[in-house]
Amino acid sequence: xxxxxxxxxxxxxxxxxxxxxxVFQLDDVGYALRAEFDVPSGAEQAARLAAASxxxxxxxxxD
Amino acid sequence: xxxQAVEQCPVHTYSPHEPRPLGEWNAFFDxxxxxxxxxxxxxxxxxxxxxxxxxxxxxxxxxxTYSSEAVTVMDPDPAHRWIPHMLGGEEHRQWRRNLGPxxxxxxxxxxxxxxxxxxxxxxxxxxxxxxxxxxTDFAFRFPTSIFLELMGLPSGELERFMDWEADILHSRGPDxxxxxxxxxxxxxxxxxxxxxxxxxxxxxxGEDLVSQALQFRFEGRTATDEELRSYCVFMFMxxxxxxxxxxxxxxxxxxxxxxxxxxxxxxxxxxxxxxxEFLRAYSFVIPARKVxxxxxxxxxxIPAGSMVQLPLAMATRDAAAFEDAGQVRIDRTxxxxxxxxxxxxxxxxxxxxxxxxxxxxxxxxxxxPEYRLAEGAVTRETGRSSGPDTVxxxxxxx
Ligand code: HEM
Ligand code: SF4
Numbered sequence: 001x002x003x004x005x006x007x008x009x010x011x012x013x014x015x016x017x018x019x020x021x022x023v024f025q026l027d028d029v030g031y032a033l034r035a036e037f038d039v040p041s042g043a044e045q046a047a048r049l050a051a052a053s054x055x056x057x058x059x060x061x062x063d
Numbered sequence: 064x065x066x067q068a069v070e071q072c073p074v075h076t077y078s079p080h081e082p083r084p085l086g087e088w089n090a091f092f093d094x095x096x097x098x099x100x101x102x103x104x105x106x107x108x109x110x111x112x113x114x115x116x117x118x119x120x121x122x123x124x125x126x127x128t129y130s131s132e133a134v135t136v137m138d139p140d141p142a143h144r145w146i147p148h149m150l151g152g153e154e155h156r157q158w159r160r161n162l163g164p165x166x167x168x169x170x171x172x173x174x175x176x177x178x179x180x181x182x183x184x185x186x187x188x189x190x191x192x193x194x195x196x197x198x199t200d201f202a203f204r205f206p207t208s209i210f211l212e213l214m215g216l217p218s219g220e221l222e223r224f225m226d227w228e229a230d231i232l233h234s235r236g237p238d239x240x241x242x243x244x245x246x247x248x249x250x251x252x253x254x255x256x257x258x259x260x261x262x263x264x265x266x267x268x269g270e271d272l273v274s275q276a277l278q279f280r281f282e283g284r285t286a287t288d289e290e291l292r293s294y295c296v297f298m299f300m301x302x303x304x305x306x307x308x309x310x311x312x313x314x315x316x317x318x319x320x321x322x323x324x325x326x327x328x329x330x331x332x333x334x335x336x337x338x339x340e341f342l343r344a345y346s347f348v349i350p351a352r353k354v355x356x357x358x359x360x361x362x363x364x365i366p367a368g369s370m371v372q373l374p375l376a377m378a379t380r381d382a383a384a385f386e387d388a389g390q391v392r393i394d395r396t397x398x399x400x401x402x403x404x405x406x407x408x409x410x411x412x413x414x415x416x417x418x419x420x421x422x423x424x425x426x427x428x429x430x431x432p433e434y435r436l437a438e439g440a441v442t443r444e445t446g447r448s449s450g451p452d453t454v455x456x457x458x459x460x461x
Contacts, residue, residue, distance in 0.1 A: 009124065011406055012163070013403070013413065014167075014414060015399065017168065026167065026168065026169075028164050029160060029167060030163055030164075030167030030168055030169075031163070049396065049397055052397035053398065053399050055120075055405050056120075056124065056405055056406070057120075057399070
């Protein structure tokens with residue numbers, strides 16, 4: 001599974017990091033750090049929760 | 064065409080200042096949403112109100128069209144510019160980048176012990192009394208004492224700040240002229256106080272937010288005293304009453320819903336999820352924007368220069384976005400509410416507010432696990448981000 005984060009939409013709600021702070025890392029201002037990365041196996045459920053929790057709808061997941 | 068526009072945008076006349084029993088304003092907003100995606104209120108200079116989650120989120124995410132250069136519908140051409148709130152574009156981005164590190168989730172976690180201590184002290188001061196007014200005994204004092212701490216000010220200043228807050232935000236006084244005069248006087252007093260703190264910190268910096276702000280960089284320059292004053296006064300307006308109001312709604316809910324209260328006491332690990340649901344179900348902030356070009360929202364034309372309200376409760380209680388939107392389900396997951404706004408002006412203090420709420424509720428229920436609304440209590444709120452006026456609760460002394 002791949003995660004894509006639209007960094008222009010991200011406004012630092014940090015709900016993704018609340019779902020899994022290892023996978024959804026934040027920068028020092030508290031915004032999403034990485035625009036594109038592989039979701040480690042085992043973390044798919046947390047990634048779905050993160051995407052569904054993002055108030056800006058900035059996160060998309062692809063298989 | 065004119066006829067159609069009128070049909071698509073119903074016109075109402077209501078005063079948002081009117082106090083109504085808690086819950087009635089949300090019920091009214093729910094009815095407006097069912098009626099149309101955009102309504103117009105002729106009150107004051109007249110303004111539009113968006114009622115649906117999708118349109119409200121889109122407006123927050125488009126700050127070039129929906130500008131925060133004016134943020135209250137009563138004041139479309141403001142004389143002041145609160146920092147960072149009323150800034151736009153690159154200037155706003157730079158302020159937020161400078162401010163971000165102190166308000167990031169990680170930085171906020173570092174304050175937990177001090178926040179916990181303040182909450183504990185305040186609750187201890189009335190826990191054995193068997194009754195209190197949540198608002199005056201706890202909800203207002205708690206965030207204000209944290210604010211003093213963050214600004215590096217002595218806790219002995221609490222009473223003075225409580226007085227200013229009451230004058231600025233709670234419109235005390237017999238008539239509108241007196242209220243306006245008191246408000247202006249108190250705002251000036253806060254500003255002057257803050258200016259003297261800024262002078263002191265320039266001479267003798269510490270670890271506090273004011274000292275940190277002295278180091279902010281904007282393309283090579285630092286912030287002026289005037290900018291710093293605007294920032295500090297805005298923090299005062301944005302960070303105190305909001306937490307107090309939210310805490311009031313939550314404790315009112317728990318005092319009137321014993322099953323939810325019991326669950327939070329029995330399953331403390333549920334609290335962070337429950338707090339998100341309380342934020343969603345009791346979103347009380349009603350921000351506004353000035354529209355910079357002619358737009359059409361769901362068929363309703365809104366001309367450039369109009370003021371538009373984007374009430375967060377309209378979005379977070381929209382059944383098209385949230386299942387059982389009118390119900391509080393304290394284990395709701397996922398929950399992508401926008402109680403802290405959205406887009407670039409998303410609440411700077413959101414993470415601090417979350418920690419303050421979680422810690423306050425944990426410490427409260429540790430000391431006062433069972434409580435109820437005082438008999439005959441009537442709690443009122445206005446339709447303008449006010450929060451509950453009073454939440455009297457009683458409990459059996461241990
Ligand atoms: C439960 C408590 C709180 C709620 C519900 C809340 C809500 C909001 C909302 C909805 C906005 C966006 C307004 C808009 O877009 O027009 C906002 C902005 C802001 N809030 Fe909060 N807030 C809370 C607590 C705090 C705290 C504790 C602080 C500071 C310590 C704070 C500081 C700010 C600032 C500085 C802004 C302006 C951000 C900008 O325009 O860039 N807030 N808040
Ligand atoms: S939840 Fe969304 S907006 Fe918030 S930090 Fe994560 S990606 Fe950004």
